[in-house]
Amino acid sequence: LINSYGPTETVITSVVQDCAAYLQGDLPLPAQMPIGRPLAGRHCHVLDANLSLTPPGVPGELYIGGPLLARGYMGRAGLSSERFVADPFDDAGGRLYRTGDLARWNSAGQLEYLGRTDHQVKIRGFRIELGEIEARLLALPDVSAAVVVALAAPGGSQMLAAYVAGAPGAAPDAQELRAVLAAQLPDYMVPSSLTVLDALPLNANGKIDRKALPAPDWDAGQRYEAPQGAAEQALAAIWSEVLDLERISRHDNFFERGGHSLTVMKLAAELRQRHGVSIPLRTVFESPTIAALAAIPALQGLNGSANGDLAAIDALLAELES
Template sequence: MARGYLGRPDLTEERFVPFEAEEVGGRVYRTGDLVRWRPDGQLEFLRRIDHQVKIRGNRIELGEVEANLITHPGVGEVAVIVREDVPGDKRLVAYLVGAGPDAPSITELHAHLGRHLPDYMIPAGFVLLERLPLTANGKVDRAALPVPDGRRPDLGTSYTAPRNTVERHITAVWTELLGIERVGVHDNFFQLGGHSLLATQVASRLRKALRVDVPVRAVFDHPTPAELAQNIADLMMAAINAQFAPAG
């Protein structure tokens, strides 16, 4: 079918591999398809294997995420890729073309995927496009998918600005770690793209800024700035009461 990839010797070496058999010789091409022999001698296609990625120790089939997203009635086309716009922070990002005039909110998409997939397979970011970029042969051009712009996504809830010092500290930390321009006090950390490693950083930074022992679990149990601020206020009050409690 070909001698290799034009201008891509690395990919040619990976996919066009030597095949040393007396009756064949030469090279064979690794298609990236996973198949099996059926009892009748036919090959049965199972799935692609070159779209499997590993993020924070979890193996993820990008095709499985795409297959579940496309079942939402508001999604017409979809492509899911791994981005590492911040070195060391790999994230799943889903690019969507709506199936109608009203695109689904991030909250809807999270709920839809949560019924079928584990949390680690839910994309950290969702980008709505008018159309997916295509290569010359009509396939999705994943290299041309744009960098998420950092605007607050449509979560299905209106933006509410921070109302006190603790909420301002929390939203400032989230804004920096998540790369989002502004965070509302009712925005969900995980729907904004947060994950367990970032939750650890949130707790660490809040401990230093507010001088209160904020456990990582608090970010999971109270995933909005309003809820987390109230929890931190309760922790502060408990610490004060413990300090002035009579001995014995």
């Protein structure tokens, strides 16, 4: 069994991985099968946005070079110059083909395919490779398929939503999967929603159909605890408006619920306008929950006023409903 990879522009197969050692049990079966090493007549580079080599384990765009590259696209000079670029590592004037694929070298010197570079997104000012998160999910034994997308959440912010299908006989728990990701990734890369499906939807080509994924439930699995005291209730009323959410738990993370640098500024402005309290913007980043923020001395004297009363009523109704 051979795992092969290669775009048509590089004369089809460019990289191969012989899977025999994995199938025979000589090597442990990896969660994600590598695509292998370049064949003769090709060489591969994993480069960042500055065309610098990325170290092993770090994702980048896969570039393929060598004498077997196509000359270009017939009658499409502009596209040819965009996809076929000068090889910065070849003094003889060679060329590289930009595959548009996201990959990385592993510790064994094999290439691992992570997805398409057009699936890069920006969340809270950080550029994120969705394939990196998908690879982490696929490495978990209870997961057989995974996809991560960026969607508009309440308030208009872009948030990450993950979808997984369980391995045969497994029953993945969404909150446990998020906890595993939280231990491995920066907080801005942890999906705000994780949905477990029987199977991921596929299109006619057998690829995951992102447009057919169900809408995420951003509140699913969120442990709700009503804001306590006038300060927390006042903060909850402001959070509810700037994040466009009906209900805020005192332990909700401002950024996991859709907050970003602009909404932090709106939050600070509302605090000044309603309560005459000014806080440094970094305070919200350092104390991103209502409980933590309300414990700051400058905010402990907040009076919920009418908004606080409404928040208290909402909290009481929610408690009665549950």
